[in-house]
Amino acid sequence: MNLKPGTSILSLQTHRQLTNPWIWGALLAALVIALPLLVVFSNVLTPGDETWLHILRNLIPTYVLNTLLLMAGVSLFTFIMGVSTAWLVSMYSFPGRKFFSWALIMPIALPAYISGFTWAGILDYTSPVYVFLRNNFGIDTGQYLFFNILSLPGAIIILSLALYPYVFLISRAYFSRQSSTLFEVAASLGKKQSHIFFGVALPMARPAIVAGISLALMEVLNDYGLARYFGVDTFTTGIFTAWFAFSHPQSALKLSAYLMIFVLILIILERTQRGKMRYDMLGSTYRPIKRTMLKKSRGILAMILCMFPFLMGFLIPVIMLIYWSNLTLVNVVDYRFTELLLNSFVLAAIASAVVTAFALFIAFTVRSFPSRFVKFLARVSTLGYAIPGAVVAIGILIPFLWMDSKLITLSSPGVRIALTGTWFALIFAYLVRFMAVGFNSIDSGMERISPSLDEASRSLGLSNMKTLGKINMPLLRGALISAALLVFIDVLKELPLTLILRPFNFDTLAIRAFEFASDERVAEAAPAAMIIIITGMVPVLLLNRLMGRTD
C-alpha cells in the first residue's frame, strides 16, 4: 500500500515499531513478567478485613523492626568484611593474596539457610565440636557453645557471611580498575595509607560499594529459610504465615506489597546516589596498581583478616557438612533421594533453558531495534531480580488460582485443568525472578560482538531470526552457557518461591535440606546441601578463571 507523502501521521520509525513482531514479542514478554508485580500492587489500596487488621496491629511492627535491623546489621558487616578484604587483595601483596582473591568469593556458593543450620548445628550442645571442646578442654558455655546463634544477631552474622562476596567482588573490581596515579598523587602529598583509604579510595568507590550492599540487601529481603530457622519474624516469613497458617491470601498480598516498598526504597537510594556520583577514570591516564609489599607482621595480619570470612563463611560449614554427609549418606541416599536429585536437576534444567531462551530473545531485540521503548521493555522484563521470591510466588499464585476457578467451570466433570501446583507455574515464577541473571550475562556477551556482524548478515539477505541463529548464537556460546549455568544454580538453591508454588508432594534438594534441618535432623540435611554447594561452586570457579585471564 502506498500512502501519499504527508498522509501518514506516524513517523516511519513508529510505523516500523508497530509492525515489528520482535518488538510485539518483547512487549508481550514484559507484560507477562510484570504481571505478578501488578497483582501485588493492585491490592495495596483495598481495605483489609479482621485478619489483616490483626496482622497490621500485632505483627507488622515486629516485621518492620526485624527487617530494618537485619538490613542495618547486614549493611554494616558486609561493608566491613567486603571492602576491607577487597582493599587488601587489590592494593597489597601478602602471603596467600592470590588464593584469597578467589577464596573470598566462595561463600557465595553456600546459601544462607544452609550455612545457618550448619552453624546452629556446630554451636549446639550435642554438636561434635562442642562435645570435643567440652570433653578435652573443659570449655562449657551452657546450652550453646559461646552464644545462642538462633537469634537476630546470629541471623545478621550468618547473612553477612553469605552475602559479603557481593560487596567484595564489586569493590575489588572498582579498586583494581582505579589508576594508580590517583593513589600516587595522594601519597606524594604526604598522605598516610589510612588517609588514602578513607580520604580518596573510599569516597571514590562509594557508588560501587553501595551497589554491592544493595544487592546483598535484596538477598536479605528475599531470604526466607534462614529467618524462619532462626526464628526471626520478617516480612517474608510473615507472607508464609499469612498464606499457610492463616490461609489468608489477601494478607499475603498486602504483606508482599509492603515488602516491595522496602525494595523500591532500596532501588531508589542506590540509583540516586549513583546518579550524583559518577567518577570516571577519564582524565587520568590508566596505569594498573602496583601492589605494596606488606612486611612480616602486617602481612600476617592481612592474611588473618582475609582468612576470617573465608573460614566462617565457607570452609568450616563445608567441612562440617562433609562430616555429616559421611555419617548419613548411607541412610539418606536411597531411591527417594535419586528421585529428589532428578526432580531438582530436571526442574532447574528446564527453567534455565526457558530463562536463557527468553533472555536471548529480549537481548537480541534490544540489540536489533534499540529504541527507548524497547530498552524500557527490557528493563521491565528484568525487574524480577529485585522482587523477593515469596512476592513473585504470591503474585503468580493469586491470578492462577482465579484462572483455575474459571477453568473448572469450563472443563467437563472428571477432568481437572489447573495451573496452580504445576511445573508451569513454577517455571513461570523462575522466569520472572531470574530473567535478569540470564539477561545480564547474555547482554554483556552481545556487547562483545561487533554490531556490524549482524548488519553484514542482514545486508546479505538473512532475516533477523537467521542472523540470530547463524551469527549471534555461535558467537555467544560462552555467554549462553554461563547464563544457563547461573540460572540453573539459582533455581537449584531457591527456597521461598519453590515452597509456595511447588506441586503437591514435590520436593527439591533445597526443600529437603531445609525440611530435614527444620526437623532437627541437620546431619541428614547435609548430603542434599552438599550437592547444592558443589554445583554452586562451578560458576565461581569459572568466573575466577575468566577474571584471571583479564588480570
Added chain:
Amino acid sequence: MNILELKNITKKFPDAQLPAVNDFNLEVKKGEIVALLGESGCGKTTILRMIAGFEIPDTGQIKLNGEVVSGNGIFKEPQKRRVGIVFQDYALFPHKTVWENITFGLFQLSKEVAREKARNIIVLSGLQGLEKRYPHQLSGGQKQRVALARALAPEPELILFDEPFSNIDSMRKHQMREDIQNIIKETDATAIFVTHDTRDVMTIADKVSVLRQGRLMQTETPENIYNFPANAYVADFFGKTNYIKAKVSHDGYDTPMGIIKTSTPLPASIDNVILSIRPEEFTIKTEGHDCFCGSIVKEKFMGEYKELTCKVENPSGEDTEIIIYASPAVECSNEKCYFKPNEGKINILNDD
C-alpha cells in the same frame, strides 16, 4: 537509469541538537562509483546506513532501482534491499572460513550455482588458496578483499563501502584502491563509498558529494570539484587555493592586484565575489606585460614543485599574497616574479 535516488533526506538522532543529515539529495546511475566525502561526524556514514536500511530517515524518500524502500509510509528491511556493504572493520564472521564467509549470502541459490559464483569472485579478488582460512589468519588487505568478495557475491544492486581505506597502511593504499576499482568495474557493480580522504576520491570515484555538518555542499566529478569548488569549504578540502576578492566587470575580474583579463564569457556584473585560483594554475613568466608582478616573500622546495609566496602590492595598501606552485627549474630574478592565472581555471565561489 538511476540505481539510487535520495530525495530531501533528513535524519536527526534523538539526543542530538542538529540533524545528522539535513535535506540531502543524491542520484546514482548504474555502474557509477560515487564518493561521499567529509570530515568525521558530517553525516556521511549515516547516509550510508540509511541507504542500507540500518537507520530510518525522519523525512524524505529513498528509491532503489526505481522502487521506494524508505519514505511514504514504506520501509523495506535491510535484508530485502539487495544492498551489499563492506564495513570499516570488515565485519567478517570470525567463526566462519573465508569460503563460508563468501558463500554466506548465496543461500538462496542452488549448491552448484553458489559454488560457481563463489569460485569466480575468489579468483577475481585474488583470494585463491585462502578459502579454508579463518579471518584471524588473514592480513588486513586480505580481510578487506574477503569482505568485498562476500558483499559482491550475491550481485547486489548497489555496494556500499564505509571508509574502505582507513585501516590500510599508506604503502598499500594505492594498490588497494586500484584493485577495488578494477573489481567493481569488472563486476559491473554500482558503488558508493564514504571517505574523508580526497586521494581516495580522486583515484576511484566517478562522482563525489561533499558534506558538511549534514548538508550537501556540492556533487560533481572529482576534476570539476577540484577546479570549480562551490565554496571555500570544498575548495580547502581538496588542497591549497588562493582567495582573491573581486568585482566582475565586462573586461574581467577587478581585483586589488589589478584586473584579471579573461576571454571566457563572464556572468553579469557582480560587485563582491571571491575568486579561487589553485596554486598550480599560474604560469610563470620571465618578464612582460599582461602579467602581475610580485615580490617573492617565501620559497619552499617541495620535491616535484616549489611553492612560491608572492606579494603583489597595491597603492591603496591592500596587498595580496599569492601562492604559486612552480616547476623547480624556474628561476626568478631579483626576487621578482611575473605570473598569470591560467585561462578557464578561475573559479567564482558561491559563499554567502
